Amino acid sequence: MTDLNTRPGAAVAPVVSLDGVHMSFGPVHALVDARFELWPGECVGLVGHNGAGKSTLVNVINGRLTPTQGKVRYSGHGGQSDAATGAQEAGIRSVFQELSLCPNLTVLENLRIPYRNIPRKAWRREARRMVLAALDEVFPDHGISADAVVGDLSIAERQMVEIAIAFAERDTEPALVILDEPTSSLDAAIAQQLLSHIKKFCAAGGTIIFISHLLGEIFEVATRILVMKDGRVTQDKQANAFTRDSLVDAMGHVVETSGRTQSARQRRAVGEEVARLNNGMTVHAGEIVGLAGLAGHGQAEALARFYMSRASVWRSTKTPEVAFVAGDRTRDGVMPLWSILKNLSLMTLREFSQNGLVNRSEEDRLYETWKERIKIKANNPLDPILSLSGGNQQKVLFAKALASSAPIVIMDDPMRGVDIGTKKEVYSMIRAEADTGRSFLWYSTETEEVLECDRVYVFRDGEISAELTGDMITEENLLRASFELQEATA
Amino acid sequence: MSGLSQKPWIWSYLAALAAFGATMIVSGGQGGGSLFFAALTFASFAVIVGVGQMFVITLGPGNVDLSIPATMTLAATLALKFMDTNTSLMLPGLLIALGTGTACGIFNFGLILLLRIPPIIATLSSSFLFQSLAIWSNRGLRIKPPEPLADFATGGLVIPNLALVAIGVAVVAWIVLERAIVGRWILATGQNMRAAQLSGVPVNGVRFGVYVASAILASLSGFLLANFSGGANLNMGAEYMLTSIAVVVIGGSSIAGGNSNVPGVCGAALFMFLLVSMLNSYGFGAGARLILTGVIIMMVVVFASKRKYAA
Structure with a gap:
């Protein structure tokens, strides 16, 4: 499965590569000529203003959208199956800004939804173990029960569950986890837990796309930063090549000095x-x-x-x-x-x-x-x-x-x-x-x-x-x- | 592109026209005028209750008024018993009917609000109460309506008098829904009650008003129907349980609430009557007629909802 990518010494292939990808919705060009690769072990910060095309880019990568032009390649896939299946088999997981759990189901049942081929026998026990393991790993002391109905959880807890499900083990290992504003409803301490988990995950060979408006978080975890503006990736550099000011400049806003x-x-x-x-x-x-x-x-x-x-x-x-x-x-x-x-x-x-x-x-x-x-x-x-x-x-x-x-x-x-x-x-x-x-x-x-x-x-x-x-x-x-x-x- | 094809209600009129045409083919063009007159008359009852039901359904998932038939029966029974063919009591009789409707509406919403029962259960159970009251009050007697009222209900110049009443109700309903603040509030409550409340919409007041209005319209329809058919009887409202819901759905209003339209209710009411007369004129028996009615309604709903997604 992911051995090819993660084992040191093996020929390292990009997890995802985009080759001249365009995405337009009618007359609107939401994504223009995106070409880059994502490598194992990278944590890529994706920044840009609202409407810069971040969500479109993310949805092209995870296979929800089929690009109008160009190609998205996943590790170990020539693209014979459709994009969504390819993305899933390549271990690409997403956490969205708009929460996407089913509020009427329990925490463990929500794990069951993306994990379609969970072994039938005693799947609840298995799902409970998996979701709790993931929650414990990412958010120690989370205090969330696997049998709680999601609708009864606070918005922060729901976000925690959603993140944990993305990192949970399934039949495919998570290779690339896309986090779209994951900390927006988390408080500082819990966000910090997430950030340290991201670092651990990347150190073990995983790849992260991290979208956040909080530049401090980007600088804390990202090894590489992509800046988007008007549907284009305008800058793609190592994180230490940026400063806060240069990053804000790159996004197109003037740094205001009148604090x-x-x-x-x-x-x-x-x-x-x-x-x-x-x-x-x-x-x-x-x-x-x-x-x-x-x-x-x-x-x-x-x-x-x-x-x-x-x-x-x-x-x-x-x-x-x-x-x-x-x-x-x-x-x-x-x-x-x-x-x-x-x-x-x-x-x-x-x-x-x-x-x-x-x-x-x-x-x-x-x-x-x-x-x-x-x-x-x-x-x-x-x-x-x-x-x-x-x-x-x-x-x-x-x-x-x-x-x-x-x-x-x-x-x-x-x-x-x-x-x-x-x-x-x-x-x-x-x-x-x-x-x-x-x-x-x-x-x-x-x-x-x-x-x-x-x-x-x-x-x-x-x-x-x-x-x-x-x-x-x-x-x-x-x-x-x-x-x-x-x-x-x- | 943004023309008529995007109006969900247009399909109910096309369907009504098709049913009318198909009937005319069989009859060789005979009796078109009288069929039209009859369609307008019978559609009027459906429009009046359908408009009330439409507002209730607009309030969102789970909101439906199943007590419409019983309210019609009770209001008509009490009003005709009170008038007792006495011409001088016609106006008070109408007020008795509308007052009965008001009381039924308040009772319905009281159940929903105070006992926290889902509207579908609340209105269903209250309809048993209303029906029992009607049985108890008229004791099987069939009292004729006052002569002038019967003449009014069955008469008309170019179009039936009842159709004028129905058009009046529809126009007022259209203004309320499309132009009035209250209409915005109803639509907002149906989309997201919590958000509506946080936007300053008096949601309980809105829901109260809608349930009471539905019951008042039911009582008006019942009153007219009893005058039209020469007296109230205990199962006079029965067919309006399904009709009132069907005209809303066929008319292109969303069954999930928050998105309704009045013209569609009128078109669908015409269609419902013309469909049955078409099947009659083709010589189908009662059983086949019911089956075909069901199938055709399903087809219209499927077709109308497809159009909506495409638009």
């Missing part, structure tokens, strides 16, 4: 208290309140409870008290059958319409305003929302909430899968809105975002473990407040 840290450190005058939550959190007018801590420690639940307590399920109002920006787009945000326009206007229909009918010229104006302000990359407001890339869908959800007149905006880790450029734009937009007296409740798993806040509550085991203000908001303090108790009990 966010100064702006965040400026103590801004905040107004009077506008809300007090059951757990003791307070929010003042014009204040950006952060909810930090490890992922899945009750922050999202606290926000959801607060939202529900302020928004009626029976009556709507022209002056809502709260607006919500979803992080889990599929579950909490997007109306999948609808156009960009209808998704954008849903929250504010009452506000811009009179007499019960949708004011459609106001609706168009809303779109024009926000397309400009938040730079949604869309050709036509009537295109389906799902035709947008994940980052652009997220922008629509942002605009939807910011367009409302609600004095309090709740954000449930809304920046997952959003590129750096957009993040910067959204940060400054949030700041500008806060200056006009709007309050934000912002749960984030990324330290960089927590540092943007005026005041931060750190959560641990569903409760507030610390409240940090101004200069106290530092990465060290955040980590200490998130971890202390766990160390004590460990």
